[in-house]
Amino acid sequence: MATLNDSHFDLFDLPPTYAIDSTKLDEAYRTVQAQVHPDRFAAAGDAQKRVAMQWATRANEAYQTLRDPLKRATYMLSLRGVHADAENNTAMEPAFLMQQMEWRENIEDAAAAKNVAALEALLGELRDQERMRFEKLAALIDSHADQAASEAVRQLMFIERVASEIGNQIEKLD
Incomplete structure (x- = not known):
């Protein structure tokens, strides 16, 4: 499994391209969620529950980012060190x-x-x-x-x- 610090693409084992296969993204998300869903760790210790919650949160954030074309573009640019947030950079043609x-x-x-x-x-x-x-x-x-x-x-x-x-x-x- 990926680590918490891997890219969203790595988490879902998808190529890091802008064009994304939404069916594969959905399937990968469901697979990761099934592995890390906090309910699977209900009988586990507090530390395991906390880690499961971190993974579930990470998977949700990654999924929400990759499924939205604008968020995906912003994320991909941030991976390259380019921060496109409009509040800080309002230069436009x-x-x-x-x-x-x-x-x-x-x-x-x-x-x-x-x-x-x-x-x-x-x-x-x-x-x-x-x-x-x-x-x-x-x-x-x-x-x-x-x-x-x-x-x-x-x-x-x-x-x-x-x-x-x-x-x-x-x-x-x-």
């Missing part, structure tokens, strides 16, 4: 910054007009941008273009945040 401002203005206008159809159209546009950027991100990560991948991650974080805000606006208006 000017064209994307202009696009952000345009989206924000359109959201404000549509929300002020209580125009659900316009908000839904914006959400569709964001989802299209998200799909396109995820495809680009996969190529960037697999080709080790880490700085460009880091910027793509930050852009995707922004898009996800704005899409969530639009969803909340739509819920309020429905």
Whole structure:
């Protein structure tokens, strides 16, 4: 079995690539969980229970990270020493910054007009941008273009945040 310090990919015996076979990930997760589930150690001593809990927690965190494309990309970059977290690194290309401002203005206008159809159209546009950027991100990560991948991650974080805000606006208006 892997150690607690091994990568998420090592834990599940998967190749460290961005494209991931979700079926294999699910199967590997279930296998690891079956081996380390705390219920299996109910009669064990406190130390064994604690280790089982650490492993179960580790498996859950690894699974949640690898199954989410954005978290997986951020994790892979961190393994390479590149930290893409948006709070610490907000540098983005000017064209994307202009696009952000345009989206924000359109959201404000549509929300002020209580125009659900316009908000839904914006959400569709964001989802299209998200799909396109995820495809680009996969190529960037697999080709080790880490700085460009880091910027793509930050852009995707922004898009996800704005899409969530639009969803909340739509819920309020429905």
